[in-house]
Amino acid sequence: MMQLNFNTKKNLTIGLMLLAVTIFIYAFTTADNGNEAPQAEMAALPVEVALPVHENITEWDEYTGRFEASSRVEVRARVSGFLEKVNFEDGQHVNKGQILFTIDQRPFKIALDEAKANHGQAQASLKTAQDNFQRVESLRETGAVSTEEYDRRKQALVHAEASVQLAQATVENAELNLEFTQVKAPISGLVSRDKVNEGNLVDGGSANSTLLTTIVATSPIHFYFTGSESDYLKYVRLAKDGKRGSARSEGLPVQIKLLDEDEFLHEATLDFVDNEIDSQTGTIESRAVLRNEDHLLEPGMFGKARISGSDEHEAIMVPDEVIGTNQSLRFVYVLGENNQVTSKNVVLGPLHSNGLRIVREGLSPGDKIITNNLQKIGPGMVVNPQESTISPQKADLASAH
DSSP, rough: OOOHHHHHHHHHHHHHHHHHHHHHHHHHHHHHHHHHHHHHHHEEEEEEEEEOOEEOOOOEEEEEEEEEEEEEEEOSSSSSSEEEEEOSSSTOEEEOOOOEEEEHHHHHHHHHHHHHHHHHHHHHHHHHHHHHHHHHHHTTTTTTOOHHHHHHHHHHHHEEEHHHHHHHHHHHHHHHHHTTTEEOOOSSSEEEEOOTTTOOEOOOOOOOOOOEEEEEEEEEEEEEEEEEEHHHHHHHHHHHHSSSOOTTTTTEEEEEEEETTTSSEEEEEEEESSSSTTTOOOOOEEEEEOOTTTTOOOOOOOEEEEEESSSSSEEEEGGGGOOETTTTEEEEEEEOGGGBBBEEEEEEEOOOOOOOOEEEEETTOOOOOOOTTTSSSTOOOOOEEEEOOOOOOOOOOOOOO
């Protein structure tokens, strides 16, 4: 009976050990199968790939500027008096020589009549002096007149002649003052409102003369903008290398768009570059001139100017959003051998007018750029490429340099 119990316990122990080994082997096998199954089932990440845009382009530089009148005149009184009449409507187009204001002419007509009367008296005195001198001149040869009398009458003649000249100048001055009572437009253009109403006394003929109104010439109209010193140097070197015309002498074409326009619709010509760089801002001012025959453009309006910044050349371009940053380096992901992701460092240029970034160095026309899922991939990762194309976009070059 004791022998039976001992064998039974021994068999039971052996059975439990075999069961434990079986469970361990099963668990190990199941774990291995569980790790291999997801790896087998995991698929490569799908990504879109596209060739960079490769074409001949001319690079454009954009600048924000403001329109100014080609001529602006402050109309001021040249004589003092009461303003009798305003001869225009506020804001209308006036022509050069058109009478804008009339100042009370009566005092000036009286002054002119007085000057003419004095001129007549001076002429009468001159006639008397001439007759007296002629008498003594004929008697001088016979000795019938003294030298003193001869000299006195000669001096009287000279004085009379000078009096006539003075009287004539007074008449001309009075005529001029009378003419100034009609204030005329010195240029053709758009007139502002009348800053002095009828019946007011105006002061004229001095640096503080009364400002009556202003006139601006808007056809043609000027567009002023400033560029950096580096841009100026770039343009000068392009001109010296024969890749672009001289900004100062060749009337380069400029395209301008207004704040509510998407395209550069207005053609202009660069006609002025300042003679020095501002020491405080490091910029230099330039001017373009537009015909503005429809008078759409007004002084004070803002706009954007576009001017060629290079000669025509081949360029590789990619969207800004595919460009990554690694500290000071810029890179793009491209599709390598066996569909592996490769990183290429690039040297970037400005944003082109088609909305794509110019790549100076680092890419070739045949590189397949990865354009999506950029946050999920890295160098060496195997991906599932799907062909796509890069589409142009609209660009704001002035803020994307």
